[in-house]
Structures are given as structure tokens and as C-alpha cells.
Amino acid sequence: MKNLESKFDEIYKTNYPKVIRLCLGYVNGDSMLAKELAQDVFIKVWENLHTFRKESSLSTWIYRITVNTCLSSFKKGKMGYMTNELINLENKIDLEEEQENNELQISQLYCCINKLNKDNKSIILLELEGLPQKEIAEVMGFTHEVIRVRIHRIKNELTKCVTK
């Protein structure tokens, strides 16, 4: 048991940053909700750790739990908050420096990701996290070809939306 706990502790520390980033994408950048989601993810990781059989890499396994947890949570994030934030930032944009510009663009990105359907949202978030397409296919349960085509389509959709 102690062994499992220390293994879990290591998994937690190593994977928390990427899990929380993925969660942020599902809840419109709302950090409170993302933290709740990340907590749910690690609860499931802990509950299922003894069943992990190394059929896939640990990282794929954790991404799968993260995507499935986010799919089943239906937490939306504060759309209004993000929109207001966006307007405020837009008003300030000429006066502020690179940091605000970056925040604005991230907010826009979250808004545009949120407009995608559940599957596409998961796929593009994994792509943004830099996961190889083969691994995305393993997480999602689609063929590599389907993922390749979808990513191409979503990238276009997303860049158009952000550039609007």
C-alpha cells in the first residue's frame, strides 16, 4: 500500500501540470473549476492505479482518464466572465504590454475551443499539448487517419475563429 501511495505521489507531481492545462481547456480557462476537475481526475487515477497494465503508456492512460472525466463532468466555466475579461482586455490592449496581449489571445483561444463539439475539443486540446497523433488516436479510440483529417479541419476552424 505504501508503495502504491508513493507511486501515486510521483505520478501526481509529474502529471498535474498537463492534467490541469487540459482541464482548463474544457472549462473556458476557469481555474477554480479546472482544479476541481483535476482533483476528480486524480481520484480516478488513484482508484484505478492497481488496474494499470502497461498496455499503453502511463501518459496515454492518464490523458484518457482526464478526457473521460472532463467529458462526464459537464462543468462549463464562466462564459460571461471570460467574455467580460475579453472586453476589458481589448479596451486596455493599446496601453498594456505583451503580457495582456498574451492573456487576451489565450482567452480568445479558450472561447474558440469551447465552441467545438466534445470530441473535437478533446482532440485539439491533446494536439495543443503536443501529444503525437498516434497517441491521440489511442486516447480517443479513432484511427490515426481519422485523427489526422480531423486535426487538419479543427486547426483551420480554430485559426479562423481566433483571427476573427
Add this chain to the structure above:
Amino acid sequence: MRYKMKTFEELKSQWDNQPELETPKEGAKSIIKKVNSIKNKQQITNIILGFTALILIVFFFYISAYNNILVTSALFLMVGSLLARMVIEYISVKRLKQIKVTIVSSEFKKSLANYYKKRVRTHYIFTPIIVIFYIVGFIILMPFFEDALSKGFYTYIQVSGIAVLLFFIFFIRKQILKELHALKELNK
């Protein structure tokens, strides 16, 4: 002049450079604690319903209700509806837990949508029957409660009976709306 992102590579670079949220220091330990507390909480609803059913059963013997077919039927309806609700919830939670969170996402989504479809069907068919049985049982029992109990206790039974019913309806309504929303989201 507003900066416009043109390529996905630029979006990716923005994504990579966003500020990171700090990893909680004792995060893993608090998760393990949380798992144990969730297990306890899951039992509370069933304990409350079970306790209500137990009170009704005790009352059944206390007033020797088995001598009166009407009282027996009324108590049977009330206890039965509470027990039926507990059994449905128990089966439902078990079904949800059977959907493995570690399977591929497309399969998980399908299983989840099926689960919610069944839940919604259950809500529309069984839940109204259960609530009606509970109300009918309660109404039939009222005159017997009035005869057998002191005025204070009778009032308590009236108020708590209605409160339990209202809680029951409010809770179920909230649950149904949540599950309908979940189903809609999954089918998007």
C-alpha cells in the same frame, strides 16, 4: 493595433507559454483522503431513506397495523416506494461505476450517453409512480396517525412527511434536469 494570430503554430506557442498553475504540495495525500470521505458521503442518502423506512416499519408494529388492511397497504406503499427508490439508485450507481474511465474516449462517451438515456427513461416512468405511491400511502395514513398519536407528534408527522416529500421532489427534479442536460451535451 490588435495582434491577430494567423497560424496554428502561433496558437500552439501561446498555449505553451500560458502561465502554469502551481501543483498542490500535499495534493496526492489529500486525494487519498478525499476518496475515503466520498465513500462515506455516498452512504448518507441511503441511510436517511432507510431510516425513514425503518420508522414506518416500527410504527407499523407499534400500532398493530397488521390488523388493519388499509393501514397495512398504506405503509406498504410508503415503505415500498422508499425502498424502490433506494434499489433504483443502487443499481444506477453500480451501472455508472461499471463504465470504466480508463477505456478509449469514444467508447466511454457512447456508454455514458446510453447510461443517461436509461436514467431519463427511469425518471419518466418509475419516479412519478414512486412519488404517487408515497403520497397515496401518506394520505391514507393521516386519519390513523391522528387517532393513534398525540397532537404534537401528529403535527410533527404531518410537517416532516410533507418536508420529506418536497425534498424528494426537489432533489429528483434537480437530478432529472442535470441528466437531461448531460445527455444533450453528449449528443452535441
